[in-house]
Amino acid sequence: MNTKAVRLAARAMLAELPHLLDSEAGELERELTAIPDSAPDDMAAVLITNAINRYESTRKWMDVSIRLEAARARGFQPLPGVPNEIPAPVFVCPDGHWSWVRLRPEPVPACIHCGKLLAPKP
Numbered sequence: 001m002n003t004k005a006v007r008l009a010a011r012a013m014l015a016e017l018p019h020l021l022d023s024e025a026g027e028l029e030r031e032l033t034a035i036p037d038s039a040p041d042d043m044a045a046v047l048i049t050n051a052i053n054r055y056e057s058t059r060k061w062m063d064v065s066i067r068l069e070a071a072r073a074r075g076f077q078p079l080p081g082v083p084n085e086i087p088a089p090v091f092v093c094p095d096g097h098w099s100w101v102r103l104r105p106e107p108v109p110a111c112i113h114c115g116k117l118l119a120p121k122p
């Protein structure tokens with residue numbers, strides 16, 4: 001297993017914990033963030049895997065995340081029906097008239113109301 005990928009996935013998982021777990025989310029977050037950045041990748045991967053495998057939801061999330069990352073590394077697109085983990089970027093008019101979601105690589109349009117260039121939503 002790619003231990004570096006496990007660390008990166010664990011970092012991404014922190015943001016998802018409130019959706020994946022109920023009362024255990026805080027406990028797992030503390031456990032994951034307690035692993036020092038200076039720890040060697042293989043040691044950190046063991047600690048992360050042990051912590052995440054305790055819960056069905058986080059174990060599955062990690063499993064899907066690692067497989068998607070491996071597929072991306074090989075140059076394949078995720079299978080149809082597998083939700084993309086990366087949310088589509090939202091662009092908004094600086095004056096708040098309009099918002100637009102970029103679903104594929106394409107130029108950002110101007111606001112349909114005032115013509116100002118849309119900016120990434122903060």
Ligand SMILES: [Zn+2]
Nearest residue numbers: 093097111114
């Ligand atoms: Zn506008």
